[in-house]
Amino acid sequence: MLSGINAYRLSTPLYADTAYSVVEATQVESEADGTIRSRDALAWYVQDIVKHARYAEVAETWWNMRSCILGTPHGSRSSLFVNQYTGGHMRKILDALNNSGMYGPIKEWSLDMLSQKKRDKIGQTLIRTAVKNYQPSNEQFEFELHGEICKATIRDTWDDGTELSVKVQIGDIGDTDLSVTGFYYPEQNLLESSDPKGKRAIAEKFL
Template sequence: MPIHVNTKETLNGDFMEFRAPSAAAELNARGLEYLTKNLSDPKAGSQLFVSLREQLGNCVESYPDWHPILSHPEQSRTIHVSSITQVKQYEGIDHNTLFVRGFVTCPYSKDMSDKLVERVNAITGLSAWHLDGPLYSDHAYPVVVEALDVELEADGTIRSRDALAWCAEQLVKGARDAQVAETWWNMRRHILGSPHGSRSSLIVNQFTGGHMRKFLEAFNDSGMYGPIKEWLLDMLSEKKRKKISETLIEAALNQRDKLGNSFEFELRGESCKAEIRDTFGDGEELSIRVTIGESDLVTSGFFYQKSNTLQVSDPNGKRVLAEKFL
C-alpha cells in the first residue's frame, strides 16, 4: 500500500519566500503591538514607536554576528555572541524589540535601566538613553541602545560599504579559533541576520549579501578555517529536500517488517542506519530516523499508521550524498 505524504507542512519547513517589504511590515506591526498593547495610553506609545522606527529602521528578529550592537561590546574570544542576551554589558535587558540600528528594552527596575545606560555609553560607537514615555508597560523604564556608526541605505538596510567591512573583519577574526569551515547555507543567519532569504535580509540587501557570500566562500576555499563542514541543504529546492527524505524514510519503513525497529539497510550503494519507534506506545505514530555514516546524511519524520501518511523533516548533511537519493 503506498504511503501518502503530507504536502501541507514539513517539520522545520519554511514555505514562505522571503520578501523584504512584507517581512518588514509584519515585524513592524508585531513590534508595535508588543510594545503598546499593555499601556494605559496605547496611542502615546504608538507615537513613541513611530519615532523609534524613523530613527532606528525596521524591526528585525536577530542581528548578524558582525553587527556593532553585538561586536562593539568587548567579549571573550571563547564566547560566540549571536544575541543581545549574551552580551554582559547589556545585563538587565528585558522585553526587547530589535531594529536595524539598535534596540529598545523595557526593564521594570529604574536602577537596572540607569546602570544599563551607563555601561552602554562607555562603549565606543554605541549610545543609550531613557525614553520620555512608557513602552511595553506603564511600570517599565524603557532604554534605547543605538549603534551610532550604522547608516541606512534608501531601502532601509545597512550601508553596503560598512556592512561589508564589519562582516569581513568578523570572518577573519573567527578564523584563528576555527576547526572547520562552515558553508554559506550553514552561516546565512549569522551573516545576514533574520528574517533572511537566500542572500538578503532586512539588514543587508542582495548586493551586500551577495558579496558577503563571496567573502565566505573565498575564505573557505583558502583553507583558512579548515575542512568544510556541510550540514544545511537549503541550496536544494524544497521539493528536492522533501524527495530525499521521503526516499530514505519510505525505504526504512519498507524494511521494518523484516528487520525490526533498529537496523541497517543498503540503498543506492550506501549503508543506511534506521531507528524506528512507536512515539506514544499506542501504535498511532511512528518516529523514524535514518542516518548514513557519521551524520554524513541525516533525516527524520513521522508515519501515521491509521491514515498511512508520512510527514518528513528536511535532510541535513553532504550535498553530493543527498543528491544520490533524488
C-alpha cells in the same frame, strides 16, 4: 555590538510572536534602499569572521551561517539590514575564505540550497524506504539505497502501532553524511519528515 547600532526588546511582538527586538541605527550610513552601506557592512563582516579563524575547527557554509550573517528575516542573500548586492559579496567572501582552508574542513549541514520540494522528496524517500524494511522485532537495522548504507532506527512511539518514530542516518556518529527524522502513521499510510541535513552530493542521490 557595533558603534552606532543598538538593539532593544519591545514589550509586545511586531509581526510575529517571536519578533520583539528593534534595531536602531543612529550613526550608520545607508544605501538608497535603507539598508546598511555596502562598504561598511562588508568591512564589519570581514573583521568579525576573520578573528575566529585561529580557533575554528571546521568551515561553516553560507547555508549554515546565513541567518547569523544576514539577520532575520532574510532571503537567499538579503535581509532588512543588507541588500542583495552586499549579501552576494558576503557569500563570495565566505566561500573564498572557506576554500582557502583557514577554518579547516568544510562542514556541510544545511540543505537550504535545494528547493523545499526536493528536500521533502529526499526526506520522504529515506523514511518510506526505512519503513518498508522495518521489522517490529528489530528497531535498529541497515538497508542499502542508491549505493549508500543507511542506518535506521524505528520505534513504536506509543506501543500501540498507531505511530512510528523514524530516524535514518548515513555515515557515523560525529561524521554524519546525511540525516533525517520523521513519523509514519500506518492506519492512514501517512508519512511526515523533517528537512534532511547533511552533504549535498549525498542528498541528491535520493532525488
